[in-house]
Amino acid sequence: MTPIAFAEKNGLRVINVGCGQERSIEGAYCGDLLSMVMGRAKENDAFVTVMANVNTIAVAVLADVACVILCEGIHFDDMSLTRAEQQEVCVLESDEPAFAVALKLGKELGLC
Amino acid sequence: MSVLKWTYEVDGTDFTRAGEASSNLKKKLRALGIPAEVIRKVSIALYEGEINMVIHADGGVITIEMSPDRIDMILADHGKGIPDIEQAMQAGWSTAADEVRSLGFGAGMGLPNMKKNSDEMRIESTVGVGTTVYMTVYINGGPKKADA
Numbered sequence A: 001m002t003p004i005a006f007a008e009k010n011g012l013r014v015i016n017v018g019c020g021q022e023r024s025i026e027g028a029y030c031g032d033l034l035s036m037v038m039g040r041a042k043e044n045d046a047f048v049t050v051m052a053n054v055n056t057i058a059v060a061v062l063a064d065v066a067c068v069i070l071c072e073g074i075h076f077d078d079m080s081l082t083r084a085e086q087q088e089v090c091v092l093e094s095d096e097p098a099f100a101v102a103l104k105l106g107k108e109l110g111l112c
Numbered sequence B: 001m002s003v004l005k006w007t008y009e010v011d012g013t014d015f016t017r018a019g020e021a022s023s024n025l026k027k028k029l030r031a032l033g034i035p036a037e038v039i040r041k042v043s044i045a046l047y048e049g050e051i052n053m054v055i056h057a058d059g060g061v062i063t064i065e066m067s068p069d070r071i072d073m074i075l076a077d078h079g080k081g082i083p084d085i086e087q088a089m090q091a092g093w094s095t096a097a098d099e100v101r102s103l104g105f106g107a108g109m110g111l112p113n114m115k116k117n118s119d120e121m122r123i124e125s126t127v128g129v130g131t132t133v134y135m136t137v138y139i140n141g142g143p144k145k146a147d148a
C-alpha cells in the first residue's frame, strides 16, 4: 500500500506527498532516537516518530524509508518541510500516539 | 584504474546542515549506478560520522575516494578527541549534551552503526587534537585477492 493510500484510508494528514504515490509501505519502525532508527529501520518502512526536526528528514532519506509519520499532533517546522520537499520525502501527520498509528499499520500490513 | 574523489567541508555549528554530505554523496552514487545495498551502507555510515563531527567536534573535512571495488571515507576533525575508543564504540555509550539529545541524538548507536555498515573501520584519535575515522565499503564483493 502506498503511504498516500494509507493516509487516505486511515485519516492521516498528508503534509508532503514526495514519493508517497510511487513507493509502498512494506514494514514499519517506531522510534525517536535517530541513530536507533538509522540502525534498525529498513528500506520501505513507515518511520513513525514524534521527533520533528530537519534531522528526522535526513534520516528518512538516508535510511530510505517509504514515509515519515509524525504522531501526537506534532508539526515539522518550515525548514524541515522545505527539506522534505527537496528530497521528495513523504510526510504524514496524525493526532494519535505512535502506538495507535502502529496498530493501523499493523492491520494494513496483515501483522495483527 | 580510475578513482573518483570528492571532499566535503562539514560546518560544526549548524545542526540543520548535518547530513548534507551524506545526502549529496548518496545522489552521486545513485547516478553512477552503484548497487542499492552499497549506497545504503555508505549513507548510514557516513551520516553517523558526519553528525558526530558536528555534535562532538567542531566540524571538519570528509574525503571520499571511489575505485571500482571500494568506497573509502575519511572523516577528519580537530575536535576534543576520544579518550577511550573501545568505550566509545560500545552500544549505548554517549557523552552527548542535553541540547543535542533533545534533537534525537545521543542513543550511543552512531559508532556501532558505522562499524556494522562498513567493511573496514579504524579510528585514530588524540585528546585535544582531533579524530580521524577511516571507513571502507566494498563494491561487488570488494578487492579480489591475487588478482594478477
Ligand SMILES: Nc1ncnc2c1ncn2[C@@H]1O[C@H](COP(=O)(O)OP(=O)(O)OP(=O)(O)O)[C@@H](O)[C@H]1O
Binding pocket: A034, A035, A036, B048, B052, B053, B056, B057, B077, B079, B080, B081, B082, B088, B089, B093, B094, B095, B096, B104, B105, B106, B107, B108, B109, B110, B111, B112, B131
Ligand atoms: N568525532 C568525534 N569527536 C569526539 N568524540 C566523539 C566523536 N565521535 C564520537 N565521539 C564520542 O563517542 C561517543 C559515542 O559516539 P556515538 O556516535 O556512538 O554515539 P552518540 O553520538 O553519542 O549518539 P548517537 O550517535 O546515537 O546519536 C560520543 O558520545 C562521543 O563521546
Ligand SMILES: [Mg+2]
Binding pocket: A035, B048, B051, B052, B106, B109, B110, B111
Ligand atoms: Mg553519534
